[in-house]
Amino acid sequence: MNLHRLDLVSLSLFNLIVRTGSISRGAERAHLAVGAASKRISDLEDTVGAELFERHSRGVTLTLAGQALHRHAQRILMDVDHLAADLSDHASGIVGVVRLAAITSAVTQFLPTDLAGFIAAHAGIRIELDESNSREAVLAVVDGRADIGLFAERTPALGLQTLPYRRDRLVVVVPAGHALAARAGDAPLAFVEVADHDFVSLPQETSLAQRLAAETASLGRRLRVRIHVRSFDAMCQMVAAGLGISVLPEAAVQPHLRSMNLVCLALSDAWVHRELLLGVRDLAALPRPVRLLLDHLVAGAPAAAPVTPAG
Incomplete structure (x- = not known):
């Protein structure tokens, strides 16, 4: 096995065949004749010392050796793309x-x-x-x-x-007409005092959403999310529309307080820092x-x- 003989054209062709599930379709995308593509794959298999594809009537699937090569080929070709971008820069x-x-x-x-x-x-x-x-x-x-x-x-x-x-600090954000808005200026609230409200939240996979869910669960409750949105600006708009309250970083919500008629309430829990x-x-x-x-x-x-x- 002499992996120094690997060439980028063959690796790129190999990836295209994996993506399309067919040597002929991979060859078409690589702008190669099917015969030339098959010869390159055969040479690639000789180089690595193992068959890369199981061939059947409907196309090809990867062998275990092919799966290993595919993982590394993706990284190699990505690195080459980055190199090309760097040299261009x-x-x-x-x-x-x-x-x-x-x-x-x-x-x-x-x-x-x-x-x-x-x-x-x-x-x-x-x-x-x-x-x-x-x-x-x-x-x-x-x-x-x-x-x-x-x-x-x-x-x-x-x-x-x-x-x-x-470091940032999380705060509760409510519409100006919300019952909690009357607490503005008072001592900070404990999260348990707001945990039963409907919430507007970021997607579940975000660290902020996960933190809120965990802290609500620690109170023996389940976070009541009415809607998930993908940005702080959208969260503020949904809160302003009365769809729920939210917990946001204080500095992120400050620009929206006046324009969206929102009220920001401090929380006393240590985890908000x-x-x-x-x-x-x-x-x-x-x-x-x-x-x-x-x-x-x-x-x-x-x-x-x-x-x-x-x-």
């Missing part, structure tokens, strides 16, 4: 690209200002920002699809090294553009903390 005068996967809380509250400051100081570095939930942000870094993940505490971080980014974390796979091996952005983001953290492997 260098040719255009951009000296680096950093891929950042971040939760909505960070995108809404903190990143616009932080990223604007970074780009002003490092005009040659491009940032690709993917807004996601906490779990997706962690997996993006673990899988190599992102250089830095930004997620909420309590998220299993799968061995990533983590650094503190920001959250820490947002930055995560990377290997702090010591970061490319320089990634290191520069990470240092910039950490510099704005409210307090320094040691690097920790999170699990």
Whole structure:
């Protein structure tokens, strides 16, 4: 077996055949004759020393060896795409690209200002920002699809090294005419006092929705979600329309209070104070553009903390 003989054209063809379930359809998408495609697959099987496909009348399916190659081929071709993008950026005068996967809380509250400051100081570095939930942000870094993940505490971080980014505080948001609105200006409420209301929530897979569900369950109750929406702005609009109350980061809701006639109520529970974390796979091996952005983001953290492997 001589894997150094693997070529990108054959790997790309192999992936297309897997995707279409047919050598002929894969060959068509690769703009190759069927005979030429079959020869490439045969040569690929000789190179790896095993059959990659089980051939049958309706197409092909992967063997165990084919499944193993497919996993690695996807990563190899993705890395080649990233390499092509990086080289294109260098040719255009951009000296680096950093891929950042971040939760909505960070995108809404903190990143616009932080990223604007970074780009002003490092005009040659491009940032690709993917807004996601906490779990997706962690997996993006673990899988190599992102250089830095930004997620909420309590998220299993799968061995990533983590650094503190920001802290935020969760508050209850209600329409101005709601019965709870009369409590504005009073002492903070305990969550148990609002847990029986209907809620407007982010999707269930988000860290905020999971935190609310867990805290409600700890009271022996079930969170009553009337509607799930995908953004803080949509949550505020639904609350303003009287579809329920919500729990949101305080800084994220402040711009909407007056325009949507909403009232913000403080909570006394300790869990409403959250820490947002930055995560990377290997702090010591970061490319320089990634290191520069990470240092910039950490510099704005409210307090320094040691690097920790999170699990």
